[in-house]
Each structure stands twice: as C-alpha cells, then as structure tokens.
Amino acid sequence: MTPERRPMLAANWKMHKSVPESLAFVRAWSRRVADGAALPPRDRVELVLCPTLPALWPVAGPLDAMGVGVGAQNIDLGAEGAVTGGVSGPLLAEALATHVIVGHSERRRLFGETDAVVGAKAAAVLSAGLTPIVCVGESSDERRAGQTREVVARQLTAVLDAVAGGGERVVVAYEPLWAIGTGQGAAPADASEVAGWCRGLAAAAWGSAASGLRILYGGSVTRDNILGFWHADEIDGALVGGASLEMESWLAMVHAVAPAPSA
Numbered sequence: 391m392t393p394e395r396r397p398m399l400a401a402n403w404k405m406h407k408s409v410p411e412s413l414a415f416v417r418a419w420s421r422r423v424a425d426g427a428a429l430p431p432r433d434r435v436e437l438v439l440c441p442t443l444p445a446l447w448p449v450a451g452p453l454d455a456m457g458v459g460v461g462a463q464n465i466d467l468g469a470e471g472a473v474t475g476g477v478s479g480p481l482l483a484e485a486l487a488t489h490v491i492v493g494h495s496e497r498r499r500l501f502g503e504t505d506a507v508v509g510a511k512a513a514a515v516l517s518a519g520l521t522p523i524v525c526v527g528e529s530s531d532e533r534r535a536g537q538t539r540e541v542v543a544r545q546l547t548a549v550l551d552a553v554a555g556g557g558e559r560v561v562v563a564y565e566p567l568w569a570i571g572t573g574q575g576a577a578p579a580d581a582s583e584v585a586g587w588c589r590g591l592a593a594a595a596w597g598s599a600a601s602g603l604r605i606l607y608g609g610s611v612t613r614d615n616i617l618g619f620w621h622a623d624e625i626d627g628a629l630v631g632g633a634s635l636e637m638e639s640w641l642a643m644v645h646a647v648a649p650a651p652s653a
C-alpha cells in the first residue's frame with residue numbers, strides 16, 4: 391500500500407441477505423458507529439458495501455450518511471431498451487450506486503462473461519460515472535500449470551484497453567479462484583507480487599495514469615488475516631465475501647483498517 395492511493399475495503403454480499411436483512415445490517419452498523427465503533431474517514435479509507443440489487447437503493451441513503459459507498463454486483467450493457475432483465479449503468483446510478491463489481495469469477499463461470507464483455511462492462515460503469523471494481527484471477531488448475539501471469543494478463547489487458555488511462559477511477563481486485571470461499575487465502579507476499587505485476591501491465595498500457603490504479607486482494611479475507619494483505623506493498627485494500635456478512639466480523643475488519651485518529 392502506498393500513501394498516494396486511498397485504500398478500499400469492499401464487501402461483496404453476493405446473493406445473500408433479503409432487503410429487510412440488508413437494511414437491518416446497515417442500521418445496526420450505523421448505531422454501532424454512533425456508539426463509538428470505528429469508521430475511518432472517507433478521505434483515508436474508502437468503504438463500499440455491495441448488497442443484492444433489490445437492496446441497493448434502500449441501503450444507499452443510510453450508507454451515504456456514514457460516508458460509505460454502495461456497489462452493484464453487475465451491470466448490463468447499453469443505456470435502455472429491449473433487454474429483459476437488464477440493468478444499465480444509468481439505472482444503477484439512479485438507484486444511487488457508486489461502484490459496480492465487474493467480471494467476478496462467478497459471473498464469468500455461471501454467466502459466460504468473456505474478457506471482452508468484462509472490458510465493455512468496466513467501460514460502461516465509467517460512462518455512468520461510477521467506479522468499476524474489476525475482478526481478475528486464475529483457477530487452481532491454471533495456477534498449478536504456472537499460468538497465473540498469463541491468465542491474469544489476458545483478463546486485465548481486456549480491461550486496460552477498454553478503459554484506457556482510467557487511473558484512479560478504476561479498481562482491480564486480484565481474486566485467485568482457488569482462494570474464494572475456501573478458507574485458503576493466498577499468501578500476502580504472493581498476492582502482492584501478482585498485484586505489482588498487474589501494475590506493471592497497467593503502466594505499459596496507461597503510462598503514468600497507472601500509478602493511481604488501485605489493486606485489491608480478494609479470497610478468504612477475514613478479520614484474522616486482513617492486515618497481512620492491507621500492509622502488503624502492492625495491495626491497496628481488500629474485497630471481502632463471506633466474512634463481510636456477519637456484523638462482528640465486518641466491524642472487526644473496519645476497525646482493523648481504520649487509521650489511528652492522530653495518524
């Protein structure tokens with residue numbers, strides 16, 4: 391992590407929590423903050439919570455009041471039209487989204503999203519004035535075959551080309567598939583090395599704009615291991631799935647990454 395890039399802690403709730411449960415979580419978090427729970431200042435740490443789509447608009451107001459962003463977990467291409475089930479960037483912006491996760495491995499696997507589609511979606515997020523959090527990462531087979539760099543380069547290049555010079559408006563999450571939901575996170579040093587290498591690719595594509603690109607790590611991050619990633623040289627924060635669903639676990643991570651008041 392470097393001081394010039396604002397670190398991000400983002401929660402990916404996937405298809406968990408009903409609308410009332412999501413609202414109850416956010417209201418309870420807000421009460422805990424009012425009672426003294428740590429909440430880093432917005433300009434020091436960017437917090438983002440990505441609930442299910444129906445919960446996005448209801449939780450956006452209470453989250454904004456705490457200085458926390460709200461993210462969608464997908465976007466569809468185009469602005470409006472005959473796209474049954476589609477939700478466009480302008481619609482997400484109108485629903486008060488601030489961020490959008492793009493290219494999560496579950497969407498690549500379950501919905502057949504290709505690198506080109508993920509790149510186009512990242513560009514659509516930016517066009518809507520929102521911040522894309524673009525996921526890249528290799529499978530366990532690819533890792534065993536020594537193809538991590540090759541796979542991540544292919545995925546990342548499609549995005550770097552689609553959002554040329556995006557700089558600090560773009561966030562990448564390195565999420566090795568074998569680490570997602572398995573309890574077997576990457577070693578921070580290994581994740582940092584991949585992140586650094588990604589930044590090198592971005593520098594080759596974008597020049598100096600790459601210095602603003604934030605690269606998160608995701609995959610079995612918990613309250614117990616988050617600081618290892620948080621303090622790794624090339625990693626600018628974390629995207630957290632399972633461990634973000636439970637209040638005490640989430641509060642512990644927020645507390646862990648909050649800078650000391652005098653720092």
Ligand code: PEP
Pocket residue numbers: 402565569570571572608609610611629630631632633
């Ligand atoms: C994810 O799916 O984005 C993720 C990081 O999940 P988990 O933290 O549960 O491994």
